[in-house]
Amino acid sequence: MRLRSLAFVWLLAATTVSSAFAQALPRVHMVATGGTISNRDGGRLTAEELARSMPGLERAATLTHEQFLNVASSQITLDQWLQLARRVNDLFATDQELAGIVVTSGTDTLEETAFFLHLTVKDVRPVVVVGSMRNPSTLGYEGAANLLEGVRVAASPAARGKGVLVVLNDEINSARDVTKTDALRLQTFRSPTHGLLGIVDRDKVAIFREILQRHTHTSEFDVRTITSLPRVDVVMVYQGATGDVIKALVDLGAKGIVIAGAGAGATSGTQGEGIDYATEKGVFVVTATRTGAGRIAPNRGQGPATLTPAQQRRRAFSISSEDHIPVKARILLMLALSRTSNRDEIQRIFSEY
Secondary structure: OHHHHHHHHHHHHHHHHHHHHHHHOOEEEEEEOOOHHHEEOOEEOOHHHHHHOOOOHHHOOEEEEEEOOOOOHHHOOHHHHHHHHHHHHHHHHHOOOEEEEEEEOOOOOHHHHHHHHHHHOOOOOOEEEEOOOOOOOOOOOOHHHHHHHHHHHHHOHHHOOOOEEEEEOOEEEEOOOOEEOOOOOOOOEEOOOOOOOEEEOOOOEEEOOOOOOOOHHHOOOOHHHOOOOOOEEEEEOOOOOOOHHHHHHHHOOOOEEEEEEEOOOEOOOOHHHHHHHHHHOOOEEEEEEOOOOOOEOOOOOOOHHHOOHHHHHHHHOEEEOEOOOHHHHHHHHHHHHOOOOOHHHHHHHHHHO
16 A cells, blocks of 8 residues: 555656646747648648657647648748738737747748748747758658757747747758758758858757847838738849840839849849839839849949939939848848838838848
């Protein structure tokens, strides 16, 4: 009888410790949108199946999940971006005890979705975007490992205030700086100029640097007031390029054009004529670089008194991208145009974010 009593006491104590441990774990919520990480042969993995795929999850966090979408990242629409940002904001607003959020995504346009959330999520808690380069039916599938590391980062106090983070291949990059650099390799996501934000090691999440530009909780963009995003297109510069492409985009309703310029922003062929046409029509033109890295500084050249009327008009609608790559300059211009049509205000936005 005494042995049975001791066994009962031991079992009760073990259950209490286990319950206390579970309560002590940070809570993370996963929002699944699809992509290669879920794209197995015969059908996509659901959010629930992804949650079950992570060995050791019970030691990292208490995870809840939802299926927001289950599509390739390139199929996500701008309206769905808005809906996703609103959902993430609502999750944080209604659950103050939530440690962080993980968003799964396909990798093809992951950097764009992550940057959009970086600009529109209004909370200090981390949002971690995770994907994989191999699908679940492929030998060497790394999705479960990436997802577990994403959960660990989202649960880590070290990730608070760092904005939206991209976690793959044991590495943490800022959504602001990261870009996909290889179509197939696992180490594809890189921040070419500024480097990694941190790493995920066996013992801890290690953060090495801060993002000083505005983002998330310091952002001025509020998706609750944005019903749709204005059309902004990207035009590549190449030898002998014609300006009629730019003119056509303007005539089709573009409110902004991002020029992926050669070198430090040079155009070619008759693209200058196309840019003049755009600015005459009141369309903002952002100059970025197609090189993948480098800063395009705001124009501090001749004053308005020395410019022709056409040059003054062009300057009034010309923006420098700073160090944003073309696809991210497009996102920032769409959000900027949702707030203002003042050229100096738009340039300020590009300089602050």
